[in-house]
Amino acid sequence: MHITLMKGKIHRASVTEADLHYEGSISIDRTLLDAAGVLIYERVEIYNMDTGARFATYVIEAPRGSGIIGLNGAAARFAMPGDKITVIAYASFDEAEAKVFQPRVVLVDRNNGILTR
Numbered sequence: 001m002h003i004t005l006m007k008g009k010i011h012r013a014s015v016t017e018a019d020l021h022y023e024g025s026i027s028i029d030r031t032l033l034d035a036a037g038v039l040i041y042e043r044v045e046i047y048n049m050d051t052g053a054r055f056a057t058y059v060i061e062a063p064r065g066s067g068i069i070g071l072n073g074a075a076a077r078f079a080m081p082g083d084k085i086t087v088i089a090y091a092s093f094d095e096a097e098a099k100v101f102q103p104r105v106v107l108v109d110r111n112n113g114i115l116t117r
Helices: 030-036 073-078 095-100
Strands: 002-014 017-019 025-029 043-048 054-062 069-072 084-094 104-107
Touching: 002 030, 002 069, 002 095, 017 073, 025 030, 025 073, 030 054, 030 104, 043 073, 054 069, 054 073, 069 073, 084 095
Parallel strands: 002 104, 017 069, 025 054
Antiparallel strands: 002 084, 025 069, 043 054, 043 084
16 A cells, blocks of 8 residues: 655745746746755646645746746646745655655745745
């Protein structure tokens, strides 16, 4: 049996751009990707706190330290700049792994800088 758990999360990030005419994906600042343990081209679920929209796409890298959270292609229809979103990557674990796994949770400020706990 495999169990699906949250692997990494970027919580309440601010969308900085939306480009309907770009090839679909979400652009995320490399600093945030590293902190959350999310890989380039990994599938992520996105939850928009302002509209309630929930959708999936894949990740592309935005420049490190840029603060960019950009929705591209069809994903741009689900949020606009200023909206707060949570980005979550999931992974499948066997039961023994699931019992000890700890996800990476990244909290951000209004400029998408990492907050420390």
